Amino acid sequence: xxxxxxxxxxxxxxxxxxxxxxxxxxxxxxxxxxxxxxxxxxxxxxxxxxxxxxxxxxxxxxxxxxxxxxxxxxxxxxxxxxxxxxxxxxxxxxxxxxxxxxxxxxxxxxxxxxxxxxxxxxxxxxxxxxxxxxxxxxxxxxxxxxxxxxxxxxxxxxxxxxxxxxxxxxxxxxxxxxxxxxxxxxxxxxxxxxxxxxxxxxxxxxxxxxxxxxxxxxxxxxxxxxxxxxxxxxxxxxxxxxxxxxxxxxxxxxxxxxxxxxxxxxxxxx
Numbered sequence: 001x002x003x004x005x006x007x008x009x010x011x012x013x014x015x016x017x018x019x020x021x022x023x024x025x026x027x028x029x030x031x032x033x034x035x036x037x038x039x040x041x042x043x044x045x046x047x048x049x050x051x052x053x054x055x056x057x058x059x060x061x062x063x064x065x066x067x068x069x070x071x072x073x074x075x076x077x078x079x080x081x082x083x084x085x086x087x088x089x090x091x092x093x094x095x096x097x098x099x100x101x102x103x104x105x106x107x108x109x110x111x112x113x114x115x116x117x118x119x120x121x122x123x124x125x126x127x128x129x130x131x132x133x134x135x136x137x138x139x140x141x142x143x144x145x146x147x148x149x150x151x152x153x154x155x156x157x158x159x160x161x162x163x164x165x166x167x168x169x170x171x172x173x174x175x176x177x178x179x180x181x182x183x184x185x186x187x188x189x190x191x192x193x194x195x196x197x198x199x200x201x202x203x204x205x206x207x208x209x210x211x212x213x214x215x216x217x218x219x220x221x222x223x224x225x226x227x228x229x230x231x232x233x234x235x236x237x238x239x240x241x242x243x244x245x246x247x248x249x250x251x252x253x254x255x256x257x258x259x260x261x262x263x264x265x266x267x268x269x270x
Contacts, residue, residue, distance in 0.1 A: 024246045027052035030102040031249065034085055034143060035112030037064030039212035040162060040241045042071075044109050047242030048249060049075035053107065056098040058083050058143075060112075077102070085112055085139035088146070095146040104154060107249045108147045110140040110184075111162040115217040118173040129176040136180035137187070144191060148200070157200035158249045161188050162241075165208045165264050173222060181206075185260055192258025201257040203248050208264035211235040231266035 031048050035041035036057030045055045045068065054077040059065040065080040072078045079101050081094040098105060116132035119125070140161055151157030166174055167181030185204055192202035209215070209226045227235065241263055247253055248261065262268040 022243070024051045024250045024252070026107075026246070026250060029053040029106040029249070030098075030104055031055045031107035031109065032058055032098060032105055032143075032147065033109045033111060034058045034139070036080075036109075037061050037068045039214065040207070040210055040238050041109070041111040042068050043238035043242035044111060044245045045072055045078070046075065047239070047246045048107065048109075049078065051246050051250075052076070053249075054078065054102055056081060056102060056105075058085065058094055058098075058112070060084055085143060086134045088142050091139075091142050091146045095150070099150065105147055105150055106154075106157060108143060108151075108157070108159045109162070109245060109249070110143050110159070112139060113162065113180075113214075114177075115214050116174065116176045118219055118222050119175075120173065121175040124176060132176035133180050133183075136177065137183040140184055141187060144187070148191075148195070151200050152195070152198050155199045157195075157198075158253065159188075159191070159200065159202040160245050160248045161202070161204040163188070163204045163206045163260070165206050165262070165267055168206060168260075168268065168270070171222075171226070174218075188260070189258040196257055201248075201253055203253070203256060203259045203261060205241065205244055205248070205261045205263050206268065207236055207241060208262075208267045209235045210241055210263070211237055229267050230264065234265065236263055236265060 031053045033041050033045045036045045037059040049055055049072055057065045057068055057080045062082045069078050069080050083090045083094040113136045117128055161184050163184040164181035166178040167185050170178045188202055188204040208230050
């Protein structure tokens with residue numbers, strides 16, 4: 001393992017570089033990754049495909065999904081579905097189309113999300129608050145509701161939901177995002193218990209801050225606040241998220257369900 005020097009907000013820091021990717025066997029597994037057109041979702045899809053899985057990218061951004069498909073095609077079979085994840089009929093149609101295209105669904109990575117605006121709770125625009133809850137929480141429920149019956153029929157599945165450290169601690173100025181991600185944690189725990197005897201493991205990851213385009217949606221003041229909370233002194237990288245999700249998506253993750261996996265650089269306290 002070597003060291004890679006990077007520049008984060010005008011500070012040079014070093015982080016370990018993984019010289020050889022740990023091998024996880026996902027051969028013949030079929031995965032859905034929501035929000036797979038960029039950022040964490042794209043990194044998850046890449047790592048799953050490098051491990052042998054075929055992937056369907058579900059994204060509302062047709063162009064981003066098409067670009068992602070082009071970059072991922074060298075790793076194996078990848079398809080795309082343009083879908084509004086808050087629309088239950090659209091998600092049901094995407095589920096059916098993916099099963100037709102890939103044959104079945106073994107892995108569901110509910111990753112799509114938005115940050116929302118930065119407001120004091122009592123000043124938060126009601127419709128914007130509802131929109132964040134809809135995209136970040138309700139869409140996770142809708143996707144699980146569509147895919148779980150198929151997994152139950154097959155007697156196997158892995159569901160990985162992307163929550164956030166904000167769902168555990170609450171970030172000031174981000175009450176909608178924090179509430180939605182807390183809901184994802186609760187949903188994960190409930191669904192994990194419900195499916196515990198069906199061969200389906202349901203877990204979630206709680207990143208602190210990962211270096212993606214979602215940072216463009218928040219103020220520099222908020223970014224500085226989030227960075228100050230991370231003992232490692234840096235943001236996470238998308239490939240680090242992909243590596244964790246790949247294990248959670250594998251058969252090796254066989255006695256762990258309804259659990260929360262931190263990806264916080266030491267920020268998490270529970």
